[in-house]
Amino acid sequence: MNSHTMSNVNLKVLVMDIDYYALQAINSYLAWDRRTRVTCLAESIEEMWTYINRTPLAELPDVVVLDAEQIGGADGVRIHVERLRQKIKNVMVVCLAREPDIEMVEAAADAGARGFLLKGEVRLQIAWAIVFALDHDFIISPGSERAGEQ
Secondary structure: OOHHHOOOOOEEEEEEOOOHHHHHHHHHHHHOOOOEEEEEEEOOHHHHHHHHHHOOHHHOOOEEEEEHHHOOHHHHHHHHHHHHHHHOOOOEEEEEEOOOOHHHHHHHHHHOOOEEEEHHHHHHHHHHHHHHHOOOOOEEOHHHHHHHHO
């Protein structure tokens, strides 16, 4: 069993989602898991970058959960994931979407994200998915995988 499934993980998480209710749900799911601590809820990509740019290095997130559908398609995903990885050393970016989109999945993977998950498939398991992604190069949920097969 790998070390990340145990309780020695303490991750600071930033969640960016333009949907207020999705943002609150993800925050609640992560709050229940002792391995994750939400440090910022951003309702826009601009709000996310404002937070990152004014936050001290030690307080920057370990994980960014990004609403991939709201940041300019595949190109936006690529740009923001690459920018996050340049700005925050060792950050892990996990993209979320309502619908599978193979171009966005590929853009996320190419840019160095660690996962592309469908919101409806992860829900309560979001913290488990984040911790699972620590030990894997790139994870996808079943719906994203099926989209790639079509």
